[in-house]
Amino acid sequence: MVSQQLQIEVLRRITPELSQLVVLPAEGTINCRKLRLESVLEVDGEKYVGLYLSNDAASKNSVIKAIYKLFIYDQLHAEHIQKEGEDYFLGKSDDGFCCKVALNKFNSKNSGLLVHDCCIFGAEVLEAFACKLDKEGISESLSLNKDTTPRIYTWVIKDVSKSNVVLKSDAFAAGGYNWSISLYPNLATYKDFLAIFLNMDNSVNLAPKTRVYVEYSFCLLDQRNDKHLKRTVTSLFSSGSTSSWGWREFLSWKDVQDPSRGFLRNETCIVEASVVILGVDTIA
Numbered sequence: 001m002v003s004q005q006l007q008i009e010v011l012r013r014i015t016p017e018l019s020q021l022v023v024l025p026a027e028g029t030i031n032c033r034k035l036r037l038e039s040v041l042e043v044d045g046e047k048y049v050g051l052y053l054s055n056d057a058a059s060k061n062s063v064i065k066a067i068y069k070l071f072i073y074d075q076l077h078a079e080h081i082q083k084e085g086e087d088y089f090l091g092k093s094d095d096g097f098c099c100k101v102a103l104n105k106f107n108s109k110n111s112g113l114l115v116h117d118c119c120i121f122g123a124e125v126l127e128a129f130a131c132k133l134d135k136e137g138i139s140e141s142l143s144l145n146k147d148t149t150p151r152i153y154t155w156v157i158k159d160v161s162k163s164n165v166v167l168k169s170d171a172f173a174a175g176g177y178n179w180s181i182s183l184y185p186n187l188a189t190y191k192d193f194l195a196i197f198l199n200m201d202n203s204v205n206l207a208p209k210t211r212v213y214v215e216y217s218f219c220l221l222d223q224r225n226d227k228h229l230k231r232t233v234t235s236l237f238s239s240g241s242t243s244s245w246g247w248r249e250f251l252s253w254k255d256v257q258d259p260s261r262g263f264l265r266n267e268t269c270i271v272e273a274s275v276v277i278l279g280v281d282t283i284a
Contacts, residue, residue, distance in 0.1 A: 076112030175277030197246030224262025
């Protein structure tokens, strides 16, 4: 699932102009998802704080179907006021359903919704499909995966500092694709650094104009102090030159060799990779 929680600082008395936005998710066809919080919602004479998922940045020729939850967090009782549903978003500034709470309840000290002038709200996208049609009739679609359980792979690398070639891990499976890790230990290509990349090994088998939307991380384990170094990013993998992504300067080679850091012990490094397939982007 793609989820995001946002903490917003607001005034005790919400003004009608209040509008807080957050992009969700960070990359891909449906990066137009935004949260909008406003207080100008009135039903039968009573004012409400309303939370929407908005299609603010999408073009008029895009259609998005999403199943999602909206929530406003009760900070005193560790509970959510939430609403779940399904909506179609057609073009720019098309709002979905509303998760609302009475304004007087929101401002009440006992509600837990506004604590120290801070409220917490967010959204969780359970499933989404996006389609975009350009002037030439070419469509682009992004389908998000329901199951985003990460695949964890641990790679123990021996004799790292003695190597003068690119090191490559065994292949491992994640989300129906085969992956491997390439590590450059202070080689001329990335001199004075440890460089590390995630490779899609079977990218040649992808259908034409298909990209896989992946969130992945590398964690270099500190074998001495447990102060591990972890970096996370999201990328679109496809066939050809975009089948490998990572960090050219993951860590300076000097820090890798520093005994006090614990990253290199008995000439051995340990890298833990996490790979999550968020969705598949297709151009037809």
